[in-house]
Amino acid sequence: MERRDYLLHQIQEMGAFLARLILRLKKKEHQPAAAIQKVSSELEDELDLVLKDLLFLEDEAFVELLQEKLISLENMEQFASLLEQxxxxxxxxxxxxxxxxxxxxxxxxxxxxxxxxxxxSMERQDRIASLRLKLKG
Structure with a gap:
């Protein structure tokens, strides 16, 4: 029971951390370089993830690494939102x-x-479709 509570707490903490990063990006759209640098720095400090390195990983290795660090599908979806931002x-x-x-x-x-x-999830499907349009655009 204690292990489950600890894991749930870790998942919630990770979700809150990712939400703060997303909010920070939204607030600093007028200074995008500074916002991207801050997010990159916090990811490295908190999760030992180097954003630039993540982008060039093979997709399978990328997913495996984030599964290990983010623990839950919900956090992975939040990380996808962060990447979109x-x-x-x-x-x-x-x-x-x-x-x-x-x-x-x-x-x-x-x-x-x-x-x-x-x-x-229709919402997830809509987000995927929207991102695919952004890739073409």
Missing amino acids: LGDVALVDETFLRQQLYYHKAIVLLDFAEQESQSF
Whole structure:
């Protein structure tokens, strides 16, 4: 019972951390380079994840690493939201390729969540479709 409570607490803490990062990105859209740098720094400090390295991992290795670090499908979906936000602000100070990598990795996580989830989610399907449109655009 204690192990389950600890695991639930870890999942909740991770979700709160990711939510703070997403909120920080939304608030600092007028300073995207600083926001991206701050998010990257916090990911490295809190999760020992280097954002630039994550983007260039093979999709399978990317998912495996995030499964280990994020623990739950809900947190993986939140991380996909974070990647989408990073992609939305990336063009200001980063390349088009970097933006596309953020969107692609977000799709990879959402596709994984869709396959692993016990329930169908229209919201998840809409997010995947929206990201695919962003990739084409």
